[in-house]
Amino acid sequence: MLKNYFKIALAVLKRRKFFTFISLFGISFTLTILMVTTALIDKVLSPAYPDYRRDRSLYISKASLLNTKEGWYNGSSVSFRFLNDYVAKMKTPEKVGIFTFSSSANAYVNNKKLVIEYKYTNAPFWEIAEFDFLEGKPYNEQQVQQAARVAVITDRTATKYFGRAEGVTGKYIELDNVNYRVSGVVKGIPRSNRNFYGEIYLPYSVSKNFNGMAGTTGVRDLSVQDRFIGKYGAVLLARSEADVPAMRAEYAQLLKKVFKPQTEYDKLYIHAESIVEGLARNIFGNNEETGIVRMFTFAALLVFLFLLLPTINLVNINITRIMERSSEIGVRKAFGASSRTLVYQFLIENIILTLLGGLIGLVLSSIAIYMFNQADILPDLNLALNLKVLVFGLLLCLVFGFLSGVYPAWRMSRMNVVYALKAK
């Protein structure tokens, strides 16, 4: 039976080439956009090089101090002091990586200016992030303690600065008028991974501001802001996925212990959370709630609205097509086919059409993704069509085919036999 429907569907498709083109264009294009977007989102949210262990990691990136009475707000990244003195000493995490979010500095080679984004990190950062070392090795705890001027650079930086990506270990790179010895070269990562992205990685102890930090001798006293707000972020790696709730609980305890409401500021928020939570909180949430529900509702609504236009279009065309076949329907009805059989047949036909469109969409997506990767729009961000994206695409095809097939099929099934036979 299915085989028969398939044959009919193909015959109908061939009959009206213009309509077939419109339908297939609409379906394949819509799916291409959705699949490329999914691939992009998947790349940003799923575990990828270099932090493969996102399911047992929590990230800290923002601190905010509030005075709820006066409406004062003071927020930025987190202070090194808070992360190093308290968070790094927690018991549940296996390791705590501390880093700055990258900022840029200038290097001058051969009378050319290079802008290089640098990131200060501690030593455990290298154990949490599983970087591919093309050569050399990361700096260790001892080097960090001694404030050794060593650096890990990415292959892109090596090519920019030295003109080649190999054999640069042990050479010196001058950044902002300071010489650093290259201790290793890693494969670069895309900028979208804000926690780990950098073009050159340096031990936090060589930071020029580090010795002048508030609280060290000779500098003004520690204020509340200095204690919590700074330029750093952290990643907390639990021993296993099951340990994550315990880690969250310990962190909440710690935060309560460290900060007591005071006259200047009565609320402190520093969240340790997963990547998805952080993203949702940034865009849709606030300090009290993550806004994950709102984010997914918004995304679903957006996809729905985006699908709406092609769906209406497809419904329009489907009705036109079906009305053209009214004599065929009339004959089948006259010979006793039930409405349900007919609806079933048209739905299947329509789903075959959408799947065909989906196939073209898949080819178009691969071309779009290939072009995106080739054009190097976001350096080091290489999209790929993986299984997740494919399943999502297939699901979309089915939903799309179903949505755009139901109404025309229902209209058709209610057609009166006499009129159907009379038309032509």
Add this chain to the structure above:
Amino acid sequence: MLKHLFKLIWNKRKQNVLFLSEILVSFAVIFAVMSMLVNYYLNYSKPSGIEYERVWSVSYRNPLKTENRDSLSLFYENIRRALKAMPQVREVTYSSANFPYSGSVSTTGFSYKGNNLNPINTYMVEDDYQKVLGMKLVEGRWFNSDQDRLNAVKPMVINTSLKRAMFGDDAAAGKTVQADDEKERWKIIGVVEDVKADGDYRPTGPAFYRKIDTASFSWLGNLLIKVGPDADAAFESKMSKLLSSMMQNTDLEIRHMDEMRDSKNGETIIPVIIFMTVAGFLIFNVALGLFGVLWYNISQRRAEIGLRMAIGASSGSISGQLVSESLLLASLSLVVGTFFAIQFPLLSVFNVPAGVYLIALLLSILFIYLLVIFCAFYPGRQAAAIHPAIALHEE
């Protein structure tokens, strides 16, 4: 005639529901795109208010541990002198972090004569700031330490937007003002042209400029330098070396203002390009769909058309009727669409001026009409070419 057309449409209401909703949704998409484009274009057509070419910014962190005004002043004046001694340097000024295109924002708000003004950008500047950025004065003068010292009231410079909000069309320079509920009095010494500090496509808002005092050097972190045309990377490297030898224990970064402007503009343009590509393909999709449906409808009505031609209708009036039928249909959708669209200026959504929405509304209506005419024209011509004898014979 119109009544007759309405009757025809009403008789086919079931078939037309989808056509109507398709037009409605495309109208919504076009209205969104048009609003965005009109808004950006209107902002783009205004002057940028500064000369950003060959202006470099240097960011640093105050490395001094002292709070003493004299030693701070001595240290930073030394740096200024050393920079000015370089042949390629034209002008040097210290600035708060929120200089144009920096992405950093500092705002405040006050009410003046019961008129609540919020947010207002505030900039901390020096005498040479105007020269470095080439800002244009509309009235009065810029800061000048020799003259300002004579005033008992603190001087401030405001921009055109703030002037308009506070004084309307009256002159502002020379007036002494005091915000409601505040003790401090300020003397407005000049009015400058608005500066598009967030890039060429972003609106300017009200802003005022105040002078840096020597105590501010403990938290300031930016230098703006106007350089000559002969300033190249070799010179930049030299300047960077000089600055790091004079200011130790701080990160330094030199950036070029024209590049900062490009990246600021990119933040606006890239989403627009993505949005327009998607909308463009959606509309193309709709156009093909409309074309197909209209074509089919007309081929269904061959008998009717044949009859009309047989009793003497010209081919022009046939295609005219078909096109105007489609236009009438589209108008029904547009009435509904306009009802929703008009809420945007009424509720002033997203703080965009009402004029933007109105222009966008007109453009979207025009666009939809053109789209429908374009899609209906060819099928209409086809219908007009029908031979009455053949069409009637089929029946």
